[in-house]
Amino acid sequence: MTEAGASPKERDPQAVSRFVELFAGQLADAGMARMPARVFAALLASDDGVLTSAELGDQLRISPAAVSGAVRYLSQTHLISREREPGSRRERYRVHNNQWYEAIANREAMLRHWQSALREGVTAVSPGSPAEERLRETLEFFEFIEVELTEMMRRWREKRGPAGGLR
Amino acid sequence: MTEAGASPKERDPQAVSRFVELFAGQLADAGMARMPARVFAALLASDDGVLTSAELGDQLRISPAAVSGAVRYLSQTHLISREREPGSRRERYRVHNNQWYEAIANREAMLRHWQSALREGVTAVSPGSPAEERLRETLEFFEFIEVELTEMMRRWREKRGPAGGLR
DNA sequence: CCTTAACTTCACAAGTTTCTGAAAGAAGCG
DNA sequence: CGCTTCTTTCAGAAACTTGTGAAGTTAAGG
Known part of the structure; x- marks a missing residue:
């Protein structure tokens, strides 16, 4: 019942990844640099709108350095914010549910x-x-x-x- | 009386060129390719909104090939139109006074x-x-x-x- | 129909951007 | 305090973009 098929009851990682790359491509066409666009799209499609650096690198198959560059850009432009996971040295990045399109518009x-x-x-x-x-x-x-x-x-x-x- | 000075009575080619390059740079920042942006800006600032291929190449110091590429892009996106100078083999390019911003918007x-x-x-x-x-x-x-x-x-x-x- | 002016196409050189690995830098945790 | 885990910085390789020269195509004008 967890196989591929019509109307999945659960999150379909492959389909999500397809969406992420497609949407990121369109953001890129609109002028956003490639990596920031992919990171942003990944966050948009993430379950809670929050991902760690490692999760991003993992999902998108990019180096920590690339993640670092992308999130710096995104937080400078206020499309995401960084937060520290309490009691850990991991950083988490979050999309702003109700503000990011204002930033774009x-x-x-x-x-x-x-x-x-x-x-x-x-x-x-x-x-x-x-x-x-x-x-x-x-x-x-x-x-x-x-x-x-x-x-x-x-x-x-x-x-x-x-x-x-x-x- | 045709020298540089305050409030010129006539068109000031140097100042126009400065504007063209500045505005083109901003179009480029907004995602338009460099050459199309420069050609478009030059047309915008031209006296009648019309320039020939040769005039464009001359003003912007670019090759005929570059002009050709730029005007192809611009007319495909309906930002300019091409017209043939009657009784000549020169092509002329024109900005649409009242439609180009619609194309942008x-x-x-x-x-x-x-x-x-x-x-x-x-x-x-x-x-x-x-x-x-x-x-x-x-x-x-x-x-x-x-x-x-x-x-x-x-x-x-x-x-x-x-x-x-x-x- | 041939000549010639004008525009277009194409392959490539130069320039720019992008992403990575490696090394250095912070900061929790024992 | 020092160990360890995570993040950042940086130089450079690889990929992509851009504009040119040169050759090719079209069509006006004799």
């Missing part, structure tokens, strides 16, 4: 950079030219996006839990 | 891929587990985003011109 820093580059562009072209109008309009678009994204995330939070953000 | 294909990966993930983990809930919620988030993005772009079009989309 929130490209505020990026938008600001784009905006500032565009302001520079506006001053470089001839006043009154089509180029100037084009750049101004693009700038307005990014300002629009910035406001919209903020509101969108507010709506998501509301929809999720009128109770509040933490779970 | 419209990550529908990407969202669909993420969603389908997540659906696969949901079936791989144990039913009723926290993992299942986590993946389901993530899936819902992306479904939410998809709807929101569509509405956001509709609002942008409205705001731009009640007149209509073409200019």
Whole structure:
């Protein structure tokens, strides 16, 4: 009854691994570096959203060094947090159930950079030219996006839990 | 009076080039390949939004081969269109004033891929587990985003011109 | 139809990124 | 305190990416 078959009652490690690699590949296509993407996907699919360094290295068949690099990146960008297993020297890494997509959706820093580059562009072209109008309009678009994204995330939070953000 | 100085009355090629490289760098950080990003930025900052292959190679100091590769990518993704200069064998490339940001904002294909990966993930983990809930919620988030993005772009079009989309 | 200008394709060299093994660095536990 | 277990850092090998030159293809214009 533990064999492969339709509608498994239990976690299917092979299928999970397939998902992890597939989803990680898509994160990578979207610009995330390969190892961080794999580690993040593995955590997403883990039972409790928590894995140790050793478990990660094991599942993904990567060296401790690779795990180290990946989790450093992920915790710097607040996609995961590290915690120490009490009474052990093992580190555990956890996905934030209710915050990680905000981190993804929130490209505020990026938008600001784009905006500032565009302001520079506006001053470089001839006043009154089509180029100037084009750049101004693009700038307005990014300002629009910035406001919209903020509101969108507010709506998501509301929809999720009128109770509040933490779970 | 055509020298460098404060508030130039005319287009300042050096400043434009600085903008092009800066903005292209940011597009590259966001995941666009280097050459397409530079070509696209150059078109954005060009006076009429139109440049020939030769002009592009000239301004960016890249080979015809590099131009060719970049414009192929850009026109495949509908960020620019190619047109033939009538009575000449030169090709011209043009940014779409009112559509290119839609192309950027419209990550529908990407969202669909993420969603389908997540659906696969949901079936791989144990039913009723926290993992299942986590993946389901993530899936819902992306479904939410998809709807929101569509509405956001509709609002942008409205705001731009009640007149209509073409200019 | 031949010439020639323009664009495209392709193989490869140069440059960059990525992951590993090895060694060094922390920190629990006796 | 020192032993042991885990994590981090770092230099370098391997893999991948990128842009070029050169050859090939297309089509305008004589």
